Amino acid sequence: MSAIHSKQPQRSLDEYLADLAVDVLIDEADLSPKPGLVDKRGSGAHQDLHLGLMHASALSLWPCFRAMAEAALSEGEVTQTLREALGHIGREGEQEMLRVTAGVNTHRGAIWALGLLCAAAAQDSRQLTASNVAVRAARIALLDDRAAPVSNASHGAQVCRLYGVHGAREEAQQAFPSVIHHALPQLASSRAAGAGEQNARLDALLAIMSQLADTCVLYRAGLEGLHCVQSGARAVLDAGGVASLAGRRRLRELEGDMLRLRASPGGAADLLAACLFLDRLQPGLPAQLGSL
Numbered sequence: 001m002s003a004i005h006s007k008q009p010q011r012s013l014d015e016y017l018a019d020l021a022v023d024v025l026i027d028e029a030d031l032s033p034k035p036g037l038v039d040k041r042g043s044g045a046h047q048d049l050h051l052g053l054m055h056a057s058a059l060s061l062w063p064c065f066r067a068m069a070e071a072a073l074s075e076g077e078v079t080q081t082l083r084e085a086l087g088h089i090g091r092e093g094e095q096e097m098l099r100v101t102a103g104v105n106t107h108r109g110a111i112w113a114l115g116l117l118c119a120a121a122a123q124d125s126r127q128l129t130a131s132n133v134a135v136r137a138a139r140i141a142l143l144d145d146r147a148a149p150v151s152n153a154s155h156g157a158q159v160c161r162l163y164g165v166h167g168a169r170e171e172a173q174q175a176f177p178s179v180i181h182h183a184l185p186q187l188a189s190s191r192a193a194g195a196g197e198q199n200a201r202l203d204a205l206l207a208i209m210s211q212l213a214d215t216c217v218l219y220r221a222g223l224e225g226l227h228c229v230q231s232g233a234r235a236v237l238d239a240g241g242v243a244s245l246a247g248r249r250r251l252r253e254l255e256g257d258m259l260r261l262r263a264s265p266g267g268a269a270d271l272l273a274a275c276l277f278l279d280r281l282q283p284g285l286p287a288q289l290g291s292l
């Protein structure tokens with residue numbers, strides 16, 4: 001192929017990070033078989049979601065992620081101004097998501113987690129190890145957004161109060177422990193054991209589900225549902241993971257239980273996307289990125 005034809009269009013860092021965020025959301029949605037969640041087989045425990053809607057929602061968020069990365073690049077440091085700019089962009093992103101999905105909440109938690117990670121990655125593109133990026137994201141999340149509406153009516157806030165658990169906000173403020181200490185190590189060990197990429201990603205999702213206080217599960221299925229999800233996910237991993245026959249059998253049992261309880265681990269799904277985002281940043285940025 002000639003040099004002219006093989007030349008890639010140049011992308012700036014903010015565009016690159018937005019591409020990555022959308023790619024991981026689409027990869028998460030497509031990953032199958034995920035218990036309780038929308039995937040290539042169907043709608044899981046949901047009535048109002050399907051794969052096409054998850055894709056449309058992910059694509060609609062590209063400008064939101066790009067704007068968050070751009071805001072962090074131009075601010076340079078973690079400041080109150082940056083936190084409030086991100087909050088404003090995030091709320092606009094949510095509005096756009098709800099417009100595209102006709103009011104269905106597809107990616108609220110993902111806007112939060114991936115938005116923070118896009119901003120944190122843009123802030124210092126020489127320090128892109130997963131824990132570096134997660135810690136920078138946490139520093140942003142710890143600042144108060146004075147313009148945010150008081151959200152004690154959200155599903156997450158309601159169940160955090162009722163059950164005394166930590167939700168999406170605290171997961172980010174603690175530098176994404178479910179991703180850094182559970183999902184990424186599981187992804188690496190399943191890959192190293194030869195599980196195959198799709199099975200390794202499913203194992204990473206199960207590692208998150210096995211210990212996360214997922215407020216989506218709690219809201220729909222209460223504490224019984226959360227215990228069922230956590231112990232069922234642990235049982236799949238203990239049986240050898242999704243690549244093993246025993247693990248597959250456990251996964252089918254877990255899925256049956258979750259569908260009966262209407263339990264959907266939407267928070268874990270968002271954190272799997274965050275895990276894939278950080279995993280893909282680890283090797284560093286492509287050499288041909290243009291400046292803003």
Ligand SMILES: CC(C)(COP(=O)(O)OP(=O)(O)OC[C@H]1O[C@@H](n2cnc3c(N)ncnc32)[C@H](O[C@H]2O[C@H](COP(=O)(O)OP(=O)(O)OP(=O)(O)O)[C@@H](O)[C@H]2O)[C@@H]1O)[C@@H](O)C(=O)NCCC(=O)NCCS
Pocket residue numbers: 086087088089090091105106107108109110111112115116145148151154155156157166167168169171212213214215216219220264265266267268270271
């Ligand atoms: C700080 C916010 C994250 C708000 O958090 P809060 O807990 O108050 O509000 P929720 O509205 O409940 O949203 C939290 C979403 O986060 C995901 N999640 C749940 N548990 C966890 C967890 N432990 N750790 C991390 N993430 C978690 C989850 O999102 C996914 O599930 C959604 C689908 O759920 P589903 O049950 O189907 O839908 P619902 O509409 O809730 O109910 P029903 O269908 O059952 O009727 C889907 O969106 C997934 O993404 C939770 O939903 C943050 O949102 C915020 O402050 N935003 C403002 C703007 C901002 O600051 N943006 C970013 C700045 S960088």
Ligand SMILES: Nc1ncnc2[nH]cnc12
Pocket residue numbers: 028029036037038039044046049054106107110264265266267269270
């Ligand atoms: N695949 C999925 N199914 C249902 N809710 C989700 N929230 C984020 N990803 C999801």
